[in-house]
Amino acid sequence: MHCSRGREGGGFAPLAGDFTKGSPSPSSPRAVPVVAPLLSFSSTPSPPLLLFFSAATTLTLSSPRVAHRAVHTSFLAGIGQRHHRDVIQRGRASSDLSSDDSGEVKEEDDVGVAAMVVVVMVLIVAAPATSTLHPLDYLVLQSIPKSLADAPGAHFFASWDFTADPCAFSGVLCANDRVVALSLGDPRPGSPGLAGTLPASLTRLPALSELSLVPGQVAGSLPAALPPALRFLALAGNCLSGPIPPSLSSLRCLRTLDLSSNRLSGSIPTALLRLPELHTVILAGNRLSGSIPSPAAPLLRLDLARNSLTGAVPPLPPSLLYLSLAANRLTGRVDCVLPRLTRLNFLDLSMNRLSGPIPGTIFTFPVASLRLQRNQFAGDLRPAGQLAVAGATVDLSFNRLTGAVPAELAPAGRLYLNFNRFTGEVPLAVAGRVVAGRMRVLYLHHNYLTGFGIRAGSALPAGTALCLQYNCVAPPAGTALCPRNTESRTTRPPEQCASGGK
Incomplete structure (x- = not known):
């Protein structure tokens, strides 16, 4: 597996350009202001048209990426407008020659076609110009506030308004239409952090390379599986419990692991300290037991202090710059x-x-x-x-x-x-x-x-x-x-x- 050495794309994606002055409020989606002007040509649209418009509007507001794809059909708008003018002109020219039912039906059908083209234009205008987040990543982001919540006094999720661009949310970094970094919680001193549990859906973010959680009250166990591209994982200072899952040892790109100051128990997986890219391991302040596996990774920092580890200090890599094994039960x-x-x-x-x-x-x-x-x-x-x-x-x-x-x-x-x-x-x-x-x-x-x-x-x-x-x-x-x-x-x-x- 190829491990990226840095973020691709760098920086947060820009906010979508608005067609109205100012920024839309969460209660007033961008699609609403353009509906009335574009439908002014017909005061009594047919029921099928209303049904189509309702579905299209719902699609626009609930899935910005799908709505944005309507841009690829924007050329149809011009064709539809010309077709509508031709229909009206033909209808007027032939009104004195024929007034049978078939002519009326034809003109009504043509008006319906033109109206549907107008709906396509609504989708084009309403879709955020830069909100092209992959639909699967969008769904994962929606699942996070269902598992995690602001601890009393915190306001981290206040910016997570899904009528706006998700890549502009606090703690979210996107590149190439994918979520590449998540920093969950307010990092400012004194912030109470988050509560709840880590969602299992995080593993469905294939491009996620950085995941961090500010100190808080997040409890439960570590997810059984994590995104395969993770390079940086920091969940320190919470209430996570249970063993370190063996699946962590499959993160071949992992370079930094900080699970300190939690309630993790059990032994340290042997394969974890043999990951080829791993250089920082901080597991201090947990309830880990057993012996210390002999690391084979090119470690620079190893901090296993304040646990219940036993046995002798194993052979350690000469690359180490920082070593703390304090407050354990090591012998020899x-x-x-x-x-x-x-x-x-x-x-x-x-x-x-x-x-x-x-x-x-x-x-x-x-x-x-x-x-x-x-x-x-x-x-x-x-x-x-x-x-x-x-x-x-x-x-x-x-x-x-x-x-x-x-x-x-x-x-x-x-x-x-x-x-x-x-x-x-x-x-x-x-x-x-x-x-x-x-x-x-x-x-x-x-x-x-x-x-x-x-x-x-x-x-x-x-x-x-x-x-x-x-x-x-x-x-x-x-x-x-x-x-x-x-x-x-x-x-x-x-x-x-x-x-x-x-």
């Missing part, structure tokens, strides 16, 4: 997985049960935010080189790390090493950055440190947070700027320091 080591991810600029594995050493190479990656706190990482911390990103956030707190505080971490802007088993003195390179105001946060409380490299009475820059409580030496006076709920005692008991945290 990562020292064989992380060294391959040399392009990472965001890594969050916090609040799991990961163990073993922290690989030293990750500190040399371009990671601006490194969050490994609240795990069971152990052993000495040995960076393979200087921290690559100056001002980075490094949080290794609440682990079982031992040895000296590495001087290679001095370029960090925020460094959290609290609640570990570090020993020795804080390197002067680290302490100097704090005093100079280049490191805004340094938390070293609840370790076994014996020196801080900061003189008593040293003035700290405004906004700097430094906490050295509960180590094996009293912190310098005036440096106790700790978070709430920190141990009130300034130093550890001597017997604990004698063991060196072992």
Whole structure:
């Protein structure tokens, strides 16, 4: 299947040109103003003509595309008008020669033909010039407000007036007579979003490449089938429940998938993370369980945080720039997985049960935010080189790390090493950055440190947070700027320091 790289046609279709001044109101369709002038030639049209006109008018108002096709017969209008004039002239010329019934019937038939041509002209004038949306897409759009509705206080569907051009509706983008993008709901901050369920009819939009839903109250399960051309699917922040349907794995063009902050459960389909075009997967904040499938897609972003995933971290593609597996129940080591991810600029594995050493190479990656706190990482911390990103956030707190505080971490802007088993003195390179105001946060409380490299009475820059409580030496006076709920005692008991945290 060929996957389009972008929208075709670009931009919303223009509104149809009106033949009257101003825009028609929803209660006054465009066809109405032209009826009286065009029927003024005959004050008493025959019943068949009235029936035909009624059907044609209904067709015009209910299906703009069908009415628009009448343009292809516009040349008949001129022929009909000439034919009508010829009939009248022949009738007058022969009135003194013949007045039998057949002549009257013939003239009446000719007037009927001309009147029907007038109805064709009504269809031509009334049809929106640019409303050529495919009939099947038109029907799907009509079905959406039957499944979804504005949540209290929202007014998204107010513009969905089907007497107007559907391609001008809020959130609808058309190209080449098809709907190519749907953005359902008001995206402005504070909007309550939509309620209801996702209609199954969406799968009947063959050209739809983008489907998004603003955060709201949409519930129910994901449709069993979705449009095959989807490249972008974002339904975050609603109340969707149930499993991720296996049919998502058949969307060969899918590049971005965001189903975060819903109530989805079950496992992640293995085939989903192997789609050839997929580069962004955000499933955070659901109730997913089971293990993480090994991705084969060229992923750039993988966010599975805040679920109930178990097992080890699988091999991951080296293309990743963003990885968050925080707040799951993952176990095992990562020292064989992380060294391959040399392009990472965001890594969050916090609040799991990961163990073993922290690989030293990750500190040399371009990671601006490194969050490994609240795990069971152990052993000495040995960076393979200087921290690559100056001002980075490094949080290794609440682990079982031992040895000296590495001087290679001095370029960090925020460094959290609290609640570990570090020993020795804080390197002067680290302490100097704090005093100079280049490191805004340094938390070293609840370790076994014996020196801080900061003189008593040293003035700290405004906004700097430094906490050295509960180590094996009293912190310098005036440096106790700790978070709430920190141990009130300034130093550890001597017997604990004698063991060196072992």
